[in-house]
Amino acid sequence: xxxxxxxxxxxxxxxxxxxxxxxxxxxxxxxxxxxxxxxxxxxxxxxxxxxxxxxxxxxxxxxxxxxxxxxxxxxxxxxxxxxxxxxxxxxxxxxxxxxxxxxxxxxxxxxxxxxxxxxxxxxxxxxxxxxxxxxxxxxxxxxxxxxxxxxxxxxxxxxxxxxxx
Ligand code: FES
Numbered sequence: 492x493x494x495x496x497x498x499x500x501x502x503x504x505x506x507x508x509x510x511x512x513x514x515x516x517x518x519x520x521x522x523x524x525x526x527x528x529x530x531x532x533x534x535x536x537x538x539x540x541x542x543x544x545x546x547x548x549x550x551x552x553x554x555x556x557x558x559x560x561x562x563x564x565x566x567x568x569x570x571x572x573x574x575x576x577x578x579x580x581x582x583x584x585x586x587x588x589x590x591x592x593x594x595x596x597x598x599x600x601x602x603x604x605x606x607x608x609x610x611x612x613x614x615x616x617x618x619x620x621x622x623x624x625x626x627x628x629x630x631x632x633x634x635x636x637x638x639x640x641x642x643x644x645x646x647x648x649x650x651x652x653x654x655x656x
Contacts, residue, residue, distance in 0.1 A: 496592065497591060497592055497594070497595060497598075500562070500590065500591045500592065501558050501559055501562045501591060502558075504561075504562035504565055504566065504590070504591065505558050505561050505562050505565070508561055508562070508564075508565040509565045509566075509568060509569050510549070510550060510551040510552060510564075510565065510568035510569065511551065511552060511553070511554070511561070511564075511565065512551055512553065513535065513551070513553055514535035514536075514537060514549065514551040516537060517535035517536060517537055517551075518536055518537050518538045518616055518619065519535070519536045519538070519612045519613070519615040519616030519619060520533060520534070520535050520536075520612055520615060521533065521534050521536075521607075521608045521609065521610065521611025521612030521613070521614070521615055522534075522608060522611060522648070523604055523607035523608045523611055523648055524604075525556075525600055525604055527600070528556070528557070528600070530554075530555060530556030530557060530560060530601075530604065531554075531555040531556060532552060532553070532554050532555070532556055532560055532564060532604050532605060532607075532608045533552060533553045533554075533608060534550060534551075534552045534564070534567075534568070534605070534608040534609050534611070534612045535550065535551045535552065535553075535612065536549075536550050536571075536612045536613070536616055537549040537550070538576075538616060541573070541575075544575050545575070545576055546573055546574060546575050546576070547571045547572060547573065547574050547575075547576070547579055548572070548573075549572065550567070550568040550571040550572065551568055552564040552565075552567075552568055552605075552608070556601065556604065557598075557601055559591075559594065559598045559601040559602070560601040560602075560604055560605060562588075562591060563584070563587055563588040563591070563601060563602045563605045564605045564608075566587060566588065566590055566591075567582070567587040567588075567605050567609065570582065570586075570587060571609070576613060576616070576617070579609065579613055580610070580613055582606070582609065583606060584599075584602035584603045584605060584606040585602070587602060587605055587606065587609075588602040588605075607648075611648055
């Protein structure tokens with residue numbers, strides 16, 4: 492049963508979630524919320540440098556949401572370590588949740604929320620740092636003050652607590 496398999500994978504992923512919790516020395520923070528389900532996810536990024544290029548040294552997350560979002564965020568924060576900002580910009584929700592297999596339709600927005608939080612944090616990092624190109628076609632750039640529709644859900648950027656320390 493595909494659903495059982497998906498649920499087992501989520502259960503395994505959240506049994507020992509990686510990189511969960513606030514990062515006090517984060518260089519950038521991105522927070523998004525889903526207006527539909529009321530869940531919220533915040534991603535923290537710490538940047539480093541490799542061969543003169545800015546890379547993600549560490550990533551962590553806080554989730555005020557469902558288990559699928561926690562599972563995807565856990566996998567995403569592991570995946571992000573060592574990625575250049577450009578590589579991170581191009582990571583899709585599907586790639587970040589690949590280990591779970593295809594997300595059931597009701598859970599697609601959970602992965603999109605993780606992607607939105609990552610984009611928001613990357614944009615915050617670009618503004619705070621060297622004004623690196625944030626990418627014009629990313630999710631956060633498309634968000635209007637009232638929120639934007641990504642898939643079937645409306646993702647709303649949260650500006651509270653998004654300042655960098
Ligand atoms: Fe809304 Fe998972 S049900 S983030």
